[in-house]
Amino acid sequence: MGSLIPFPQDLNLLPDPIICPKLEPKLEPLDEHLYFSNPNPNPNPNFNHPISISIPIPNLQQNPNSLQELSPLPEITTAEENEVDPEFFRISQLFQSSLQRYGDLAVLDPNSQAIVPYAGESRLSTAVVTSKKSKRSLELVRVTDLGIEDQRYFRELVRMTRMVFDSLRIFLTHEHAKGRSLDLGKRMMGNSKAASVMKDCGLWLNREKRIVGPIPGVYVGDVFFFRTELCVIGLHGQNQAGIDFVSANRSSNREPIATSIIVSGGYEDDEDAGDVIIYTGQGGQDRQLAKQCCHQKLEGGNLALERSMYYGIEVRVIRGIKYEGTATGKIYVYDGLYVILDSWFDVGKSGFGVFKYKLLRMADQPEMGSAMLKFAENLRANPLSTRLTGYLSLDISMKKENVPVYLFNDIDSNQDPLFFEYLVKPVHPPFIFQQMSNVMGCGCVSGCLDDCYCAQKNGGEFAYDCNGILLRGKPLIFECGSFCRCPPTCRNRVSQKGLKNRFEVFRSRETGWGVRSLDMIPSGAFICEFTGVVLNREQAAVFTMNGDSLVYPSRFTERWVEWGDLSKVFPQYVRPAYPSIPPLDFALDVSRMRNVACYISHSSSPNVLVQFVLYDHHNVFYPHLMLFAMEIIPPLRELSLDYGVADEWTEKLAICN
Structure with a gap:
């Protein structure tokens, strides 16, 4: 007879590191915490030096103003290549520097790969899971064209990860309803418990790289019942904030870059027309009344959206929609990629200053999942x-x-x-x-x-x-x-x-x-x-x-x-x-x-x-x-x-x- 065992009390009993292609994101701080984490609280939005995002290099941290001193990464020799799983090299070719496709932007190393070999004992296809305490990567990468085989590979990876999440969430919720405590926190819901356990086991995806653009294996129209699942697969790395970004104090060029946003109507000044969105920046809101109570600042996620607009970097858009019959009465649907056309400071409906961003959906994408709903x-x-x-x-x-x-x-x-x-x-x-x-x-x-x-x-x-x-x-x-x-x-x-x-x-x-x-x-x-x-x-x-x-x-x-x-x-x-x-x-x-x-x-x-x-x-x-x-x-x-x-x-x- 099969059996389900309770959670191990000793983390040493958890399984050995699990090999998977793209690995786990980390929760970012809440909106109000982000406002005080920026080392430069009053940036000049009009500066125009070129962006250079690649693998972080120590001398940049020592002298952030000397970008010209950065040297390209060492090339991998044929002998070294033979020692690593060939599947790794096939997959690694799919990931390039996130800004490499923009010809007018400076890239530190145009030929640098986004994934570097790992000289470990285990066979691997792209990267190896790191400790749950390690911070999210600040390296931005972009996925190049995927063949049919690669599309199936990543889709199956996402599908199996989501299946583990759903199975574990359902099991934990069922155990809680039966009064069996699993020592994971009395206030944690089943989805939060499932995400926490999967993170401890190294099952989160896309943690090793910050992907700009589409996430391999995630389709436009995919639906999620919980924001924690967005974090598990790396579609949106923040469990609370609506803007996911690489913060300025962790970016290799000291500029924040936004990668995804959640549009859920939480701000009274939002305007959503489907293909065109007027998105209100984060901060300054009374959460209980859902109204602005003070002025917003151009920092954190707000500055990241402005910088993404300046460099022409697209963002993923996930819509939060009310939907009856779900555990929370709400669902999240991935609606594809948008470009930021404009940004400005305006007076909101409550009389406080807010930052607004005009986003336009990129062409040649499948129909929006929210429209299909x-x-x-x-x-x-x-x-x-x-x-x-x-x-x-x-x-x-x-x-x-x-x-x-x-x-x-x-x-x-x-x-x-x-x-x-x-x-x-x-x-x-x-x-x-x-x-x-x-x-x-x-x-x-x-x-x-x-x-x-x-x-x-x-x-x-x-x-x-x-x-x-x-x-x-x-x-x-x-x-x-x-x-x-x-x-x-x-x-x-x-x-x-x-x-x-x-x-x-x-x-x-x-x-x-x-x-x-x-x-x-x-x-x-x-x-x-x-x-x-x-x-x-x-x-x-x-x-x-x-x-x-x-x-x-x-x-x-x-x-x-x-x-x-x-x-x-x-x-x-x-x-x-x-x-x-x-x-x-x-x-x-x-x-x-x-x-x-x-x-x-x-x-x-x-x-x-x-x-x-x-x-x-x-x-x-x-x-x-x-x-x-x-x-x-x-x-x-x-x-x-x-x-x-x-x-x-x-x-x-x-x-x-």
Whole structure:
């Protein structure tokens, strides 16, 4: 039986340093602290000497005015290169000095690499994790063009890091709700605890370099529920302040440079028109009244934005948006890169002086995530007025599901999903239910307890938290069924209730038919069941000869082992092995009867996993295929599954692309 262990009381029990490409940012001080950290409180905003940002060199700290004395970094010889993992050199070529692309700016060493070799024992791809007490790097770098292989590599890195964060956060919140203290501070929330533990374990990304521009592996439109997660992946390095920057007293040229901002409407003088933003600087605000109470100063983040405008350095923009159904009632969505066109000092609505900055979104970027959220909201309210053409059906389930399943195609004339019977639940052969009289259930009248019969069947712990979120994947989950006395509201009845999110089967030029949700799907949340007509081995052989489309559950990749895997946090973590399940030897015929799940596209880096569940019978040879989210899935983002090794059956399964 798998087990989760409590946090180690001795930090020496934490795992060995973990190797990852881009490593952990550090929280910056709060806004009010930044105002007094600048060694030059009254800078001249009109000075115009060129900026030079590269790897920090000691003699610059001794004589900051002698930039011409800096010598280029030593080159790496061929012999030294052979001693280091070649993958390191492939990745290191992607990172260059942050200002190297601007021809009119002076760069200390145009050929200097942003990542230097590490002569350690471990194999590494870019950099090695440092101590949690080390300060964030002040070196600014820019990511050069990424190939397809590199894009997949960094996306998978970000995806796995976010999965660890979500799994740990959900687990810690669940443990706290059960009254089990983990000695991480009484006032810390689950997300803060998760971030703190991951930082101690060296799991934060992009700490070794301050990246200007896009973060590798982070897509425009990615959604986050907590600001702490922005720090974990390095998208925005401050947990409180809205401007992330390299401060003047730590910059190699003694000038602050801004890298990202959060636009959340916290200042009354902000104006947000989407592509154009009038952003109010930080400071001078009464936090309780959300109004200015004194004049702002041109220092800290305010000066950093002005300097970024002067040097033409783009900033990342993350929008904080109110969103019902989340833990905080708010989400953060990455909306891409903006350039700062202008800055000025103005009198705000409360009569105090504020600094304002005009930002313009850069061209040739994917559509803003905040715009997609608004569009999805309109679709939920009134799809026909939002889209004038393209809808083939407003509910292909014909009201069999709890919520409608739309069918949309504005690409071609294909109407294939209309010609098949919608199947809410799989059709099992009768013999599966023959011995149901021998099945025992729990006797919980008001809801299942932690020590009830059904909890014991699941290895002594339920698979879901009080919100129906999957705590961690298991080989098999026993949900309460008709043989139990507990009510439908029991926390151990999750996947059997059917759809609760509104989905849309849509036609795509890239993947054929696909599926996307009109609602936000939290990580670990139930999505739907994969249905079809259940066939045994002999029946499947006959149907295969007839050319029917079959899905073999045994060929789905075991992605359930990734969800809730805390081995990077707890060295003694043991993967759940109970309840066990035998090798599955059945197929689902989806050629004539199927549901929305059959149109989910294949991906080797999926955002949906398959979890085997039993609730209406206890025949472990024929479990239900329940789908859960592996990450936060924003509205209108396509769902994807890992169908396993491609062979002749996937070629015939045209509906699964």
